[in-house]
Amino acid sequence: EGIGVQEYTAMKLKVLEWPEEARKKVADKIPEGGNVYFVPATLRPETMYGQNCCFVGPGITYGIYEIAKGKEYYFISDRAARNMAFQSLFPTWGIFPKIAQLRGSDVIGTLVHAPLSIHKDGIRILPMESVKASKGTGVVACVPSDSPDDYATVLDLAKKADYYKIKREWAELDILPIIETPSYGNLTAKYLVESMKINSPKDAKQLAEAKDLAYKEGFYKGKMIYGDFSGKSVEEAKPLVRQQLLDSGDAFAYAE
Numbered sequence: 422e423g424i425g426v427q428e429y430t431a432m433k434l435k436v437l438e439w440p441e442e443a444r445k446k447v448a449d450k451i452p453e454g455g456n457v458y459f460v461p462a463t464l465r466p467e468t469m470y471g472q473n474c475c476f477v478g479p480g481i482t483y484g485i486y487e488i489a490k491g492k493e494y495y496f497i498s499d500r501a502a503r504n505m506a507f508q509s510l511f512p513t514w515g516i517f518p519k520i521a522q523l524r525g526s527d528v529i530g531t532l533v534h535a536p537l538s539i540h541k542d543g544i545r546i547l548p549m550e551s552v553k554a555s556k557g558t559g560v561v562a563c564v565p566s567d568s569p570d571d572y573a574t575v576l577d578l579a580k581k582a583d584y585y586k587i588k589r590e591w592a593e594l595d596i597l598p599i600i601e602t603p604s605y606g607n608l609t610a611k612y613l614v615e616s617m618k619i620n621s622p623k624d625a626k627q628l629a630e631a632k633d634l635a636y637k638e639g640f641y642k643g644k645m646i647y648g649d650f651s652g653k654s655v656e657e658a659k660p661l662v663r664q665q666l667l668d669s670g671d672a673f674a675y676a677e
């Protein structure tokens with residue numbers, strides 16, 4: 422982690438359908454007409470077209486926080502809620518109204534609508550062991566075309582679907598090419614995971630290296646091949662996609 426401020430784009434993924442266990446825990450707390458959003462924090466807003474699931478840490482404790490009374494609720498880590506309360510993202514400065522507490526494992530399988538994603542019928546909340554409670558919102562958008570961590574994780578989830586108690590097809594949605602790069606083609610994460618022979622999401626050292634390579638190549642040499650800014654460089658497109666998401670209300674700025 423560097424010095425200074427990390428400017429995240431916090432995406433709003435609306436819950437369409439809870440799994441049974443989670444429904445029991447939230448049913449009496451969310452009024453009719455109230456919407457809950459999972460809020461992944463990303464540094465790559467220009468890749469959000471390719472979201473094909475969304476990760477939580479199965480062992481992490483999360484809260485559901487009231488953002489607009491009776492109307493809008495965020496599913497985020499307690500730590501993120503505290504930060505947001507002091508960035509005036511909640512109705513009353515410094516107050517973070519927690520209405521429910523859940524573990525990541527309680528919400529696996531939740532169906533959410535992800536803004537910009539090509540998967541319009543919704544994507545699933547799935548487990549990722551390497552999600553850190555100490556970073557962002559503790560919720561991570563999964564973009565397997567451009568993030569080696571995400572790619573390695575969806576492969577593993579599909580392979581061991583029974584072990585993870587998920588449906589295999591939840592981890593096997595189509596992977597959308599979004600960015601073309603000179604060195605790695607248009608599925609950078611797949612290219613790097615395969616060429617570096619990364620076999621599991623637990624290959625932390627190699628994945629860190631792959632993440633570095635993917636980020637540098639994508640940001641400095643990548644060209645958009647999908648979406649409203651197709652044809653522009655990633656460097657140009659990134660702030661444009663971000664602004665579009667902020668303007669539409671599908672995302673908000675979050676710093677830490």
Ligand code: A2H
Binds near residue numbers: 465468551556558567
């Ligand atoms: B990024 P930084 Cl396509 N635990 O979004 C683990 N990882 C987390 C996290 C947490 N609590 N919160 C956010 N992240 C991920 C997209 C993406 C990201 C792509 C490529 C690279 C990439 C889709 N996943 O990140 O340590 C989120 O994944 C590599 C830099 O704060 C977020 O952006 O610098 C990024 O890590 C934030 O990492």
